[in-house]
Amino acid sequence: xxxxxxxxxxxxxxxxxxxxxxxxxxxxxxxxxxxxxxxxxxxxxxxxxxxxxxxxxxxxxxxxxxxxxxxxxxxxxxxxxxxxxxxxxxxxxxxxxxxxxxxxxxxxxxxxxxxxxxxxxxxxxxxxxxxxxxxxxxxxxxxxxxxxxxxxxxxxxxxxxxxxxxxxxxxxxxxxxxxxxxxxxxxxxxxxxxxxxxxxxxxxxxxxxxxxxxxxxxxxxxxxxxxxxx
Amino acid sequence: xxxxxxxxxxxxxxxxxxxxxxxxxxxxxxxxxxxxxxxxxxxxxxxxxxxxxxxxxxxxxxxxxxxxxxxxxxxxxxxxxxxxxxxxxxxxxxxxxxxxxxxxxxxxxxxxxxxxxxxxxxxxxxxxxxxxxxxxxxxxxxxxxxxxxxxxxxxxxxxxxxxxxxxxxxxxxxxxxxxxxxxxxxxxxxxxxxxxxxxxxxxxxxxxxxxxxxxxxxxxxxxxxxxxxxxxxxxxxxxxxxxxxxxxxxxxxxxxxxxxxxxxxxxxxxxxxxxxxxxxxxxxxxxxxxxxxxxxxxxxxxxxxxxxxxxxxxxxxxxxxxxxxxxxxxxxxxxxxxxxxxxxxxxxxxxxxxxxxxxxxxxxxxxxxxxxxxxxxxxxxxxxxxxxxxxxxxxxxxxxxxxxxxxxxxxxxxxxxxxxxxxxxxxxxxxxxxxxxxxxxxxxxxxxxxxxxxxxxxxxx
Numbered sequence: 001x002x003x004x005x006x007x008x009x010x011x012x013x014x015x016x017x018x019x020x021x022x023x024x025x026x027x028x029x030x031x032x033x034x035x036x037x038x039x040x041x042x043x044x045x046x047x048x049x050x051x052x053x054x055x056x057x058x059x060x061x062x063x064x065x066x067x068x069x070x071x072x073x074x075x076x077x078x079x080x081x082x083x084x085x086x087x088x089x090x091x092x093x094x095x096x097x098x099x100x101x102x103x104x105x106x107x108x109x110x111x112x113x114x115x116x117x118x119x120x121x122x123x124x125x126x127x128x129x130x131x132x133x134x135x136x137x138x139x140x141x142x143x144x145x146x147x148x149x150x151x152x153x154x155x156x157x158x159x160x161x162x163x164x165x166x167x168x169x170x171x172x173x174x175x176x177x178x179x180x181x182x183x184x185x186x187x188x189x190x191x192x193x194x195x196x197x198x199x200x201x202x203x204x205x206x207x208x209x210x211x212x213x214x215x216x217x218x219x220x221x222x223x224x225x226x227x228x229x230x
Numbered sequence: 231x232x233x234x235x236x237x238x239x240x241x242x243x244x245x246x247x248x249x250x251x252x253x254x255x256x257x258x259x260x261x262x263x264x265x266x267x268x269x270x271x272x273x274x275x276x277x278x279x280x281x282x283x284x285x286x287x288x289x290x291x292x293x294x295x296x297x298x299x300x301x302x303x304x305x306x307x308x309x310x311x312x313x314x315x316x317x318x319x320x321x322x323x324x325x326x327x328x329x330x331x332x333x334x335x336x337x338x339x340x341x342x343x344x345x346x347x348x349x350x351x352x353x354x355x356x357x358x359x360x361x362x363x364x365x366x367x368x369x370x371x372x373x374x375x376x377x378x379x380x381x382x383x384x385x386x387x388x389x390x391x392x393x394x395x396x397x398x399x400x401x402x403x404x405x406x407x408x409x410x411x412x413x414x415x416x417x418x419x420x421x422x423x424x425x426x427x428x429x430x431x432x433x434x435x436x437x438x439x440x441x442x443x444x445x446x447x448x449x450x451x452x453x454x455x456x457x458x459x460x461x462x463x464x465x466x467x468x469x470x471x472x473x474x475x476x477x478x479x480x481x482x483x484x485x486x487x488x489x490x491x492x493x494x495x496x497x498x499x500x501x502x503x504x505x506x507x508x509x510x511x512x513x514x515x516x517x518x519x520x521x522x523x524x525x526x527x528x529x530x531x532x533x534x535x536x537x538x539x540x541x542x543x544x545x546x547x548x549x550x551x552x553x554x555x556x557x558x559x560x561x562x563x564x565x566x567x568x569x570x571x572x573x574x575x576x577x578x579x580x581x582x583x584x585x586x587x588x589x590x591x592x593x594x595x596x597x598x599x600x601x602x603x604x605x606x607x608x609x610x611x612x613x614x615x616x617x618x619x620x621x622x623x624x625x626x627x628x629x630x631x632x633x634x635x636x637x638x639x640x641x642x643x644x645x646x647x648x649x650x651x652x653x654x655x656x657x658x659x660x661x662x663x664x665x666x667x668x669x670x671x672x673x674x675x676x677x678x679x680x681x682x683x684x685x686x687x688x689x690x691x
Contacts, residue, residue: 034386038332048332054407073408074462077393077401085393085532088473088483091541129351140556145667147547152558155541162543165481169353172380172479218550221562223671225663227655 093208101182104198150191156210358444367626369447380479387513396535399464422446424522427672434688439575448626453498474527485539520595520624554665565595568673569646580684583637594648602629608641
């Protein structure tokens with residue numbers, strides 16, 4: 001028994017790699033554990049407790065009878081719950097949120113939240129992997145094509161959608177819908193896709209109507225294009 | 231020794247460093263006796279009520295054997311602990327069972343690691359599987375390639391939910407527990423990033439097979455068929471696409487044809503018999519067997535059914551294939567048949583002429599591999615390789631063929647055929663049709679040149 005305990009002790013020492021280990025006094029201010037605890041010991045032989053069957057979140061599991069193989073799991077998602085994470089915008093404007101922003105406001109947003117990475121002239125910064133956002137029109141057949149929002153992207157909705165969900169890289173998802181409309185107006189204005197008049201305004205309606213220069217530049221997958229027969 | 235010196239950032243990732251530092255700290259406290267803390271009740275669950283006094287006793291009693299592990303972790307390769315190597319392992323007891331805490335690690339003598347392609351951004355980057363040393367078809371979970379667009383989130387499965395909505399009869403949300411209550415399926419299949427090989431179009435660029443082909447890996451994946459979930463919510467008429475969205479900081483999204491979703495898509499929570507690794511999408515990822523890796527959305531939180539594709543950034547700006555006429559192919563989702571010799575491969579040096587088993591991997595996103603041929607003379611003549619069975623559809627398939635290297639120059643190539651009859655093309659055949667700017671989907675025959683001194687190099691032949 002003694003040796004068993006000893007090896008157990010060593011076991012535990014080796015297992016203890018989490019941040020909590022060196023902290024002996026669990027004070028009130030300690031953040032909640034964010035790691036799993038080892039399975040509990042049970043029974044005469046100190047076995048490790050197995051996982052427990054997962055419990056359904058369903059309010060009711062339906063008829064309990066041997067012929068009913070309904071799963072009885074999951075819950076209806078309410079409109080509100082969906083709205084909280086349903087952030088995508090589609091080319092026809094579906095999903096674009098209410099709000100609006102002007103080129104002038106966008107210039108402000110850009111200089112404050114984007115320029116540090118994408119450059120004052122939207123030229124990008126190779127050293128940090130921030131792509132060039134404008135330019136490159138007419139280069140898609142060149143030896144070195146320049147693919148940007150301006151030259152390559154087929155839909156303005158993608159710009160809104162992507163900036164809204166993933167930019168700025170250092171604080172993703174931090175911009176309001178108004179700010180994203182504004183900065184989209186600025187980028188598209190700088191790209192000469194829409195007017196760069198300071199008052200040019202984008203909202204759900206006008207953004208969906210923007211025709212991108214490369215809108216017709218895509219075809220669906222025609223493969224297999226080589227190697228089909230031998 | 232100062233921490234930063236002992237666990238230099240250049241050698242150790244933050245996780246390894248943290249792990250190593252924690253272990254050293256434990257050991258330090260033990261050796262110091264930590265008298266003021268001796269009688270504390272250690273953390274519930276972690277120490278099961280044992281006191282530090284007991285622990286200390288254990289440590290001292292066993293001396294070197296148990297604690298060298300902690301002591302020397304910093305010098306062991308990631309995923310390994312340095313254990314004392316006995317001068318004669320037949321003459322003393324080996325280390326104690328469960329001194330690993332109940333979760334094993336690899337041998338301290340094994341050192342394969344993923345290699346990160348040096349993208350400028352660390353947040354949006356990729357790491358590649360060391361295929362050269364791989365065996366069989368399964369990639370160890372810790373060596374599965376990674377592609378992240380915004381780092382690796384740590385997500386508590388207790389709070390994670392998957393919402394299905396859009397063109398469905400009844401939108402639903404599922405907790406992880408809900409998903410685990412549903413009938414499950416396991417299947418072994420590869421995931422390959424369509425950017426695998428993107429450096430190799432123009433000229434041989436990376437030296438190793440890890441660099442040229444390491445964005446493909448195979449695991450056994452377990453989860454719920456996506457069709458099971460879609461049947462629960464009920465698809466509306468006209469449903470044609472489904473948006474999959476991740477809960478990472480890129481909130482990564484891809485549109486998937488509904489036919490694929492209903493066919494063999496899996497919402498996976500396990501990989502190689504245990505929960506997904508965090509970097510593989512813990513707690514939940516989409517698995518679309520045979521489709522390009524980017525569509526297998528990790529940290530899956532939302533599925534929205536629609537009549538049209540969503541045209542996300544990852545299916546317009548990226549993951550589209552620009553052709554010489556300036557048009558770009560979109561939704562090029564299937565990974566076409568491909569193979570590569572993993573041994574011998576780039577940057578190896580054959581020690582001397584003689585027998586070698588040439589081996590490698592073949593796979594197709596359209597089904598099973600039916601044949602692999604190998605050439606040792608740059609494609610002039612071909613011999614059929616043996617395939618390790620069972621050959622699974624949309625899965626890495628291991629091929630092998632014996633070869634005696636005479637010491638003459640040689641060019642090794644492999645070429646696979648899949649069950650649709652598709653033959654893996656040569657690079658000139660691909661470039662002829664697609665030009666040099668399509669970035670993605672390079673599945674051409676790979677050539678390894680063997681020089682007279684045995685040096686193996688990546689060449690275009």
